[in-house]
Amino acid sequence: MSQVANKSDLPVSTAARRTGRVNLKPFAGLIDAVTVRDATPFQLAGSISHDNAEHGWIWVYRDLCPDLIDPETAAGGKVTAAELEQIMPQILSRMNASLDSAAKDQENNRRLRAALGSSEARDAIPVIIMALRSRALLGKAQAFGKALNTTADDAALATALQSMPLKDQALASLLFQAAIGYVANPTRIVAAIVKLSGNSSEAAVQRMGFSPVVEAMLAHAQNQLHVLQPTGPFADIDLICRCLDRFHRLVRALSGYIEFARGSRWATILAGATKQVSDRIEPRLRDVVPDINQAMRRGREGSDRLDNDRILAAVNGVYLMATIRECRDSLALNAMFDQAWSQSGQALELHLQRNLDLVRQHPGDAIIGARLDAGIKMAEIRFNPEYADTLRRARAAAERRA
Numbered sequence: 001m002s003q004v005a006n007k008s009d010l011p012v013s014t015a016a017r018r019t020g021r022v023n024l025k026p027f028a029g030l031i032d033a034v035t036v037r038d039a040t041p042f043q044l045a046g047s048i049s050h051d052n053a054e055h056g057w058i059w060v061y062r063d064l065c066p067d068l069i070d071p072e073t074a075a076g077g078k079v080t081a082a083e084l085e086q087i088m089p090q091i092l093s094r095m096n097a098s099l100d101s102a103a104k105d106q107e108n109n110r111r112l113r114a115a116l117g118s119s120e121a122r123d124a125i126p127v128i129i130m131a132l133r134s135r136a137l138l139g140k141a142q143a144f145g146k147a148l149n150t151t152a153d154d155a156a157l158a159t160a161l162q163s164m165p166l167k168d169q170a171l172a173s174l175l176f177q178a179a180i181g182y183v184a185n186p187t188r189i190v191a192a193i194v195k196l197s198g199n200s201s202e203a204a205v206q207r208m209g210f211s212p213v214v215e216a217m218l219a220h221a222q223n224q225l226h227v228l229q230p231t232g233p234f235a236d237i238d239l240i241c242r243c244l245d246r247f248h249r250l251v252r253a254l255s256g257y258i259e260f261a262r263g264s265r266w267a268t269i270l271a272g273a274t275k276q277v278s279d280r281i282e283p284r285l286r287d288v289v290p291d292i293n294q295a296m297r298r299g300r301e302g303s304d305r306l307d308n309d310r311i312l313a314a315v316n317g318v319y320l321m322a323t324i325r326e327c328r329d330s331l332a333l334n335a336m337f338d339q340a341w342s343q344s345g346q347a348l349e350l351h352l353q354r355n356l357d358l359v360r361q362h363p364g365d366a367i368i369g370a371r372l373d374a375g376i377k378m379a380e381i382r383f384n385p386e387y388a389d390t391l392r393r394a395r396a397a398a399e400r401r402a
Contacts, residue, residue: 026053027060028081031131033138033178036219037226041276042269043120046173046212047219048131052124055116063115064094088132095129131174138178145179148189158192166209176216186217186253200259202266214254218269221250225273228280237316241323247277248327255330278332281324285336288317289343296351296375298358298368306367311374318344318378348379352391360398 038051061074102109113122197204224243260267295314355372380388
């Protein structure tokens with residue numbers, strides 16, 4: 001599976017809005033493997049928010065290295081990774097010197113925080129420095145994540161996981177953050193670390209040094225949040241469904257194998273992420289049945305017309321509902337989903353029968369035909385392909401008789 005979050009478009013960050021820069025690529029993309037979208041509720045080891053990375057990049061080219069990096073070129077996103085590689089030793093040296101100075105003098109620390117724009121951005125600088133130092137390893141970690149997908153033997157998988165630098169937790173956090181995005185089946189990874197830990201408890205996993213794996217999975221689960229806000233008929237429903245499925249795979253892997261201690265930090269993050277995802281999906285789930293009714297109902301006054309936007313919203317809603325059905329174990333939507341699932345089935349059957357009757361009365365009406373086609377497509381998603389085929393045959397028979 002491709003890394004959904006890292007391949008989708010970035011939102012315009014706070015810094016971008018303030019400076020007029022849109023989608024500025026921090027450090028020419030050298031640390032993209034460990035950056036996550038903004039507005040994630042919990043900060044996790046190994047992940048750097050895009051906003052903080054952007055603040056750090058602006059600070060580097062504007063304040064630390066204006067003699068090495070042209071600020072206007074950098075602000076326009078035209079600095080390449082190859083150009084940055086040539087001067088990376090000087091950049092890292094100046095970043096470390098600035099951090100050392102801030103650590104020794106409170107006033108310097110205050111100035112650094114002001115230059116970066118927030119305490120969060122200031123706290124992220126050491127992680128950014130480590131990511132830049134380890135930039136060559138990040139690409140290898142991504143390849144490692146892809147390789148795990150083809151490792152069929154469980155013993156070989158366990159050996160591969162133990163080959164990571166678990167004794168250096170900070171570095172391991174960065175590497176697993178880069179790798180997990182390319183792991184198609186996170187359940188195998190969690191099952192392997194539980195087996196290596198000898199116990200499924202949270203404490204046992206931490207004791208064996210596998211905290212970076214759990215933190216990376218939680219970070220990637222959170223990283224789906226920015227996409228799961230479906231609004232309007234033209235929302236990218238395919239991307240939303242892929243992100244929802246990815247969230248489910250990560251959460252199911254963690255909650256299904258690890259016994260999280262009640263009230264622990266990991267349990268709190270898991271519960272918080274589940275609530276946020278459910279809260280974002282809930283409004284769209286409420287709209288499914290009304291959208292079906294409005295899309296499939298024939299106009300009562302004046303000439304009949306096809307509402308393409310409403311039909312698109314209805315089809316998207318049924319797609320989303322089908323995905324939620326597969327992911328419901330990782331969501332807090334059981335009661336609402338059961339209601340929407342039942343009512344959508346009843347509504348579809350009713351409208352399909354009405355439109356079939358209309359086809360018999362008006363066999364050449366293109367609008368009725370298009371509306372029925374949309375209903376059959378929704379029935380294929382909501383029920384099954386066999387039922388959709390039955391409806392197609394019923395339509396063909398109705399048109400022949402007419």
